[in-house]
Amino acid sequence: ERVVLEARAVSKHFPVRRGARSLLGGPRLAVHAVDDVSLRLRSGSVTALVGESGSGKSTVARLLAQLYPATSGEILLDGRPVRAARGRALRAYCRHVQMVFQDPFASLNPVHTVRYHLTRALRIHDRAGSGRQDLERALTELLERVQLTPAGRYLESFPHELSGGQRQRVAIARAMAADPRVLLADEPVSMLDVSIRLGVLNLLRDLKERLDLAILYITHDIASARYFADETLVMYAGRMVEGGDSETVTQRPAHPYTRLLLASAPDPDRVTDGGGEDDRGGDATVPEEVDPSSVEPPSLISPPPGCRFHPRCPMAMERCRTQTPPRFDLDGGQWAACWLYDTPAGAPGAQPAGAT
Ligand code: ATP
Ligand code: SF4
Ligand code: MG
DSSP: OOEEEEEEEEEEEEEOOTTSSTTOOSSSOEEEEEEEEEEEEETTEEEEEEOOTTSSHHHHHHHHTTSSOOSEEEEEETTEEOOSOOHHHHHHHHHHEEEEOSOHHHHSOTTSOHHHHHHHHHHHTTOSOSSHHHHHHHHHHHHHHTTOOSHHHHHTOOGGGSOHHHHHHHHHHHHHTTOOSEEEEESTTTTSOHHHHHHHHHHHHHHHHHHTOEEEEEESOHHHHHHHOSEEEEEETTEEEEEEEHHHHHHSOOSHHHHHHHHTOOOGGGOOOOOOOOOOOBOOOOOSSOOGGGSOOBOSSSOOSSSTTGGGOTTOOGGGGTSOOOOEEEGGGOEEOOGGGOOOTTOTTEEOOOOO
8 A cells, every 4th residue: 555646735725706795895815625634545545534514525636636726735646746737747647536426417428328428538548449349348348347237238328327326337437447546536425325325335445456546535424434444534624633544533533523423423324415505604703612513614714713623612622712733643543633632742542743
């Protein structure tokens, strides 16, 4: 397992158009969608990125896919910084780093067949071969890879003739046509029937193992992260708050937000989407006593100072309201960005590692 794709202290701020919302009076407002995020994706490994709606998960994926530039920070492929890739360089990058989206129906063109979608992807990435036979072989191989067999049954189908799960498999096959090293899967199963989610996750796991893929698995559902991901990262309000191997993070969560997520996690058999709440009008005032579930996620236009979770945190201390907690390293590779772990070096369970 080596690091293929890395983000170092990446931030993305979206300028807010004036007059877009009534509460915006002053100039130069921005949505702090992602702040100071660092992560590493390793070959042959699934990394889950978990967090509630609006926490910045998709923005992280789009930054990694170079769909737009970061406001600050660096993205590295194989240890080399990727700066504003364009033209040929961008195409090479996209070959290595492919994306799969939540809604396979929206990502496939309804007027084209599976054959068209896959052939086009193979051609774009120069993998269609030279003759008719090469192409047929490549198409069959792709469909077999995503377990749509016999290939002949699916090649001439239109998206509406397939089930949701089959469509998502086609979308995955299309991503695989590039022969990528990294797959960014943004809630790949949340629109699918509960009964077929596991099948698609198992397929992704199989691809990871056979092709040594690095997979970023974005989800609301921390229970599925435990099942499916080697490593789990937790985001809250644009920041990364905890990370570690999935078993540890889900069994012994360190960050109060991760604990809240786990406490409210639906049981894994009926995982559903948290519903895309769009209106995040939370404020940054600090109630005396907090029932975390009753407090809205914070506004990302003026995020709470200090720890962004402090308005909802039952453990909040004075310093949490003003000082941003750095990452503290815990045992076994786990870490948490939380002042609770700012204990003297050598204290059981937590050793401060300083700022990242
Ligand atoms: P969900 O789970 O609902 O998909 P998410 O964690 O993927 O949420 P993002 O889509 O990354 O969250 O959005 C993070 C924040 O950035 C949100 O407040 C969102 O409104 C804002 N945002 C995302 N894209 C843009 C954009 N292009 N312009 C302005 N704001 C944006
Ligand atoms: Fe809670 Fe403070 Fe830790 Fe933030 S830093 S999660 S407010 S204890
Ligand atoms: Mg999203």
